[in-house]
Amino acid sequence: MRLKDKTALVTGAASGFGREIARRFAREGAKVAIVDLNEEGAKAVAAEIGDAAIAVGCDVADGAQVQAAVDATVEAFGRADIVINNAGWSHKNQPILDVDYETFRKVYAINVDSIFHMTHAALPHWRQIGGGVMINVGSTAGIRPRPGLTWYNSSKGAVNLMTKSLAVDLAPDRVRVCGIAPVMGATALLETFMGMPDTPENRAKFVSTIPLGRLSEPEDIANAALYLSSDEAEFITGVILEVDGGRTV
DSSP states (O other): OTTTTOEEEEETTTSHHHHHHHHHHHHTTOEEEEEESOHHHHHHHHHHHOTTEEEEEOOTTOHHHHHHHHHHHHHHHSOOOEEEEOOOOOOOSOOGGGSOHHHHHHHHIIIIIHHHHHHHHHHHHHHHHTOEEEEEEOOGGGTSOOTTOHHHHHHHHHHHHHHHHHHHHHGGGTEEEEEEEEOOBSSTTHHHHHTSOOOHHHHHHHHTTSTTOSOBOHHHHHHHHHHHHSGGGTTOOSOEEEESTTTTO
16 A cells, blocks of 8 residues: 555546546555546546546646645645645647647646646645645656647646756645656547557557557556655656657657
8 A cells, every 4th residue: 555544636536547546546545535527537437446536527727726726635634735736737739830839838738837737736735734835747748749749749848847946946835746648549649649640550650669569558657656656756856757658768
């Protein structure tokens, strides 16, 4: 039980990486808030986990809703030790000038503004309880950019640098901040990232760029999040852990 007596809030937890992180954390003894814009999906995941989970509907681009999600977690479980900023979004892979400003702003609102909002919501609580952990799920796109995804790539680059800067700023508060950079996985955004249909041929073309020869799986990301959130990583902060099969080497 590596997270016994801990409470975690996981955004984007109704599906994909976030759902598996929430499941894994619960199996390791944590109480978990399943936070997602898809409230019905969040309720389904919470019901699967059982009494150790609650579902919270939340648009992470809205600061008031993020604050409400943190408050609901603390009200239900007494504290919020860990925050996993997993919710993310991308424009589709396409020529750079085909992405309009509204889409650009939505990418940044969900991927970057959300961390600003979560920091404002969680930090006062962490100062009260003597510390905490924030894990930001970025992407290898912020390290090794892919053509056709410039605006998304730049948002994940911002996540990576924000993670490092927050780690330095919040160390005196005993708050650790780390990042995870997954390579593309078989999630709902797969075709968006590839910019082409998810056919065996197109998938094989991308997989050929990953030395270990496969896409990431939700379990890979959950394992990384578990380690970084656990007391085993108590002297680790500011790292961007590349869970990428060697893609960014």
